[in-house]
Amino acid sequence: MAQMLSLSSTRWQDTYITREVRRRVWWTLFMADRWCSSGLGLPRQLDDSSSSPESLPTDEHLFHAAFDDNDERRPSSPKLGLWAYMIRLVDIFGSVLDLNRRLIRCSDDSVEGDVLALSQRFEAWEAELPIDKQFNLTNLIEWHHRSHGGTFVALHLGFHHYQTLLYFQYLHNTRSTRSVQYAASCRQHAIEFARLLRVSRERRIACSYPTIGHMALVSSAVLIHTLLYGDDQNLADVRALLVSNFEVITELKEQWPCLQRTVSLSEYFLATAWLTRG
């Protein structure tokens, strides 16, 4: 239906608001296509996009502040919004999914080149991020003040989650120097994910949808692996982050019953963490 309506194209009669809404709906389907494909193992239906800047969503704060097309606050060349960078990130996520599916179908020792290429794509994405969208406490507070803190958190949670998935295979594969580095990256991104989730919860930044619970479970799986097999010194911090992930998942289950099984798994991880206290 989206393709029939040519949602990804602009029409001469569209107002600024209509154009932006159509654009965002299109990209929502693009994101959902990748996430559904991930969750169900279905082939994707929308091709990878070159995502030219003209087609990407504009700044959320300006878009939701402008009431109509004549609003003087709307700049003639609006900058890219948080969602634009979310879309570029999920584009890379699609390739991570393809790689992991290939690994499941046949153990492939030649993937290091692909992992390196994806790793560089994530680095390039982070390097291109404008100053106001980079993660730090000042930006978090500022976006929260503008009522878009949840979107800012979602962006950076995705950044850490996708890379946790990329390097996950190396947790038990440390044959080369590079694979040791990748294993460390996996653990680090899982930790950063959990830290971000904890700080957003402490600051009451609303970001509550089921996928957060699923991502938190992946983070917890890596954290428990770190407790059991890692040689990190700061195991008390890792244990505290496991507790924090569990608390978030439990709270999310109150709104989203589909997370019941996720809660059970998270409880299991927590119980295991207690056993490792020694």
Added chain:
Amino acid sequence: MKVAKSCLQCREAKKRCLQIQGEACSPCIKRKVQCSFEQSSRKQSRRKLEPAITKDSEDSACPCSVLSTSAILDLVDRYIEYVHDKPHSLFHQPTLRQAVRYRTLRPVLLCGICGIGARFSNDIDVKGTSQRFADHAKQLLQHDLDNVCLENIQACILVASLCSSVSQIAAEALYIGLHIQKSILP
């Protein structure tokens, strides 16, 4: 049911509405504002007003019919605060709130949004209406699936979210996939 001959913007501005079927009306195009009559080419130019809340609504099964406007707006605000612009981005928020206040938002969208917003209500009774909103939104959508329009795509995404929230994962994929995989028209 009233039959609206003019779009909301022309009515407010007391202008003559000259609608091009299936598109924005010419005064709105000239003034460069969003036209509330913009819709798919399958719809007729005369469109029924569908109030969000009315006690004598034909759609008495709609959970919205028992909630006040302020209660509805609260659910919409909760949806915007907790969910909108995170896993999906579907609406221009000021336009959405205005459509709820003026009762011009299509019931399928209102039910989908309220179904999600209700999950975050502190009132247990309101929270319990979430599944009723979801079921009603699904029903309305299923009866109108052959209508190719932006609002139905937005509704599909909302209904998909509601399906996934109760682990109806296959249904979620169906509603998302349904509106992506179609034949392409110029």
